[in-house]
Amino acid sequence: MYGKAFAPEYQGALTTLSVNSSLTDVLAAGTEQLRAAERAGKPGEAARSGLAVAEAHRRLGRVEDADRAWKASYRAARRAEDVAAMAWALWSGGTLARQRGALRLARRLLQLAADLGERGGDIVVRGYSLAGLAETGRIQGDYEAVGRLHEQLLAEARRRGEARHTVWALEGIAQMHRNTGDYDTAYALFEESAEIAARADDRRGHAWALRGLADVVSVRDGDTGRALELLSEAEATCRAMRLSSALAYNHKMRGNVLYRAGRYAEARALYEQALAEFREMSEPRGEALSRLGLAKSLARLGRDRAETAAELSDLAGTLERIGLRHAREMVARAYDELGISDAGLVEARVAEVAR
Numbered sequence: 001m002y003g004k005a006f007a008p009e010y011q012g013a014l015t016t017l018s019v020n021s022s023l024t025d026v027l028a029a030g031t032e033q034l035r036a037a038e039r040a041g042k043p044g045e046a047a048r049s050g051l052a053v054a055e056a057h058r059r060l061g062r063v064e065d066a067d068r069a070w071k072a073s074y075r076a077a078r079r080a081e082d083v084a085a086m087a088w089a090l091w092s093g094g095t096l097a098r099q100r101g102a103l104r105l106a107r108r109l110l111q112l113a114a115d116l117g118e119r120g121g122d123i124v125v126r127g128y129s130l131a132g133l134a135e136t137g138r139i140q141g142d143y144e145a146v147g148r149l150h151e152q153l154l155a156e157a158r159r160r161g162e163a164r165h166t167v168w169a170l171e172g173i174a175q176m177h178r179n180t181g182d183y184d185t186a187y188a189l190f191e192e193s194a195e196i197a198a199r200a201d202d203r204r205g206h207a208w209a210l211r212g213l214a215d216v217v218s219v220r221d222g223d224t225g226r227a228l229e230l231l232s233e234a235e236a237t238c239r240a241m242r243l244s245s246a247l248a249y250n251h252k253m254r255g256n257v258l259y260r261a262g263r264y265a266e267a268r269a270l271y272e273q274a275l276a277e278f279r280e281m282s283e284p285r286g287e288a289l290s291r292l293g294l295a296k297s298l299a300r301l302g303r304d305r306a307e308t309a310a311e312l313s314d315l316a317g318t319l320e321r322i323g324l325r326h327a328r329e330m331v332a333r334a335y336d337e338l339g340i341s342d343a344g345l346v347e348a349r350v351a352e353v354a355r
Helices: 023-040 043-059 063-079 083-099 103-119 123-140 143-160 163-179 183-200 203-221 224-241 244-260 264-280 284-300 305-322 327-338 345-354
Strands: none
Touching: 023 043, 043 063, 043 083, 063 083, 083 103, 083 123, 103 123, 123 143, 123 163, 143 163, 163 183, 163 203, 183 203, 203 224, 203 244, 224 244, 244 264, 244 284, 264 284, 284 305, 284 327, 305 327
């Protein structure tokens, strides 16, 4: 049995905030408490209030502000000799690094956070940090290495009745099944995560689950209408909570759904919108994936084949630079799908980046 979802990253004087609190409200409350703690000379409280500020900035797509905030939180926690608060700050920094495409840095910060969480006796930040490591490996395509960790974290979350982490783990496992072509299993897991999130009032988790369901409904069933309905429902939540990154990924997925339906002009518009959103928040992975969708849409709309080939080659290098191990496979599929010869361009660009 799962209880109501909660947000352990809202700490100290901010524990009354809900997992569904508007990020602008979180930012305002966190900033107020942070300033009060600094005036009172309470570094421990400043660290914990600063964590909420960092997370609000990150989820709003304000990466420079988020970067300053998590580092300030860490420094305050170190002054207070609060090991658990140091771990939470590093978790925030590692999550931001993953969002920005700095995957090696993300791994390093998240591992440090997990180690400090264990030393400080905070099993929640340790679990969140291990989850972050698992998610980082998953988006790199290292499914064999992180699949077991996802399953371990899912079992722990189920045992403790933690709805939010259960939903996260289910969605991660579902995504791996979807990416390897096991659509039925992916659908069942996304469906379960959506149900648990709805019962636990985890609106953010529910929105991500709906996005996953829409993807499977589109690619497996070819049901464009249903997929778009699910994305519209998720988008309403993203807008209400000001989830900038989730909203941009929603728009990119809407582009994917329209592209699969052969509605290339509409897909192009959505990819262009998502691309602008990702660029505004300096999120290179989403930017690169939007560029890939846009390149394919433009090719279907008559773009010069040589220009398309050059764009795909450049994308191969970009994805390799970010650290996505399945980058060449994604671009190779695009070449094959569009009937364009890569003439060795992908291998050359990847080798150039690897040097």
